[in-house]
Amino acid sequence: MAGGRRELLERLLAELPGVDLDPATVRGHQLPLSTQAVRQPDGRVLLVGDAAGLVNPITGEGIFYAALSGAAAGEAALRGAAAGMTHRAALRRLFGVHHRHTAVLARCAQSSRFVDATIAATARSQHAFDSLVELGLGRGTADPLTLAAVLADYLAGLRPRAASHLG
Numbered sequence: 001m002a003g004g005r006r007e008l009l010e011r012l013l014a015e016l017p018g019v020d021l022d023p024a025t026v027r028g029h030q031l032p033l034s035t036q037a038v039r040q041p042d043g044r045v046l047l048v049g050d051a052a053g054l055v056n057p058i059t060g061e062g063i064f065y066a067a068l069s070g071a072a073a074g075e076a077a078l079r080g081a082a083a084g085m086t087h088r089a090a091l092r093r094l095f096g097v098h099h100r101h102t103a104v105l106a107r108c109a110q111s112s113r114f115v116d117a118t119i120a121a122t123a124r125s126q127h128a129f130d131s132l133v134e135l136g137l138g139r140g141t142a143d144p145l146t147l148a149a150v151l152a153d154y155l156a157g158l159r160p161r162a163a164s165h166l167g
Ligand SMILES: Cc1cc2nc3c(=O)[nH]c(=O)nc-3n(C[C@H](O)[C@H](O)[C@H](O)COP(=O)(O)OP(=O)(O)OC[C@H]3O[C@@H](n4cnc5c(N)ncnc54)[C@H](O)[C@@H]3O)c2cc1C
Pocket: 048, 049, 050, 051, 055, 060, 061, 062, 063, 064, 066
């Protein structure tokens, strides 16, 4: 927000009329994205959801990852002192590839041209749409067909600019 904290407070009060808000108590906090590594330690303490840093870096979604890692922690807890090691392996198995792909795509999504190309690709292709929903809300990975569709739109978006530059 261009207006910073002042604008945030004004908008909060506009969205929540009648709420007795003490501005001094309003604080911001970053979502624990999966791009920040949180290592599950050995032992009996099991990290799940936000504590494990599992929020999707593209969409900010964290509920699915909290529920799934919670279920995995329930199973790992049966292993006693080996619970931490078991849970660490389960998290890697459940989210390892997904995290690597979303980390790369989150960096790509900082380019508005890439985002435009992705939206165009999903409008044309149901497959691209479905696979991006899985990436943003589930455990999906970037598949070659979808990447090709996004790349085609990305390159198509470059063409008019190149032509006008030459012209
Ligand atoms: C503004 C906002 C919007 C979001 N929107 C979405 C969305 O649309 N979709 C989505 O999927 N995700 C969304 N998320 C992310 C999602 O809310 C979290 O990723 C998810 O709730 C994480 O679940 P969790 O169980 O790990 O943690 P939490 O839901 O934070 O649960 C942790 C609980 O532990 C309690 N607690 C903390 N310390 C102690 C203590 N010492 N003793 C006892 N209890 C304690 C807390 O009060 C809290 O109830 C959003 C997050 C924010 C901040």
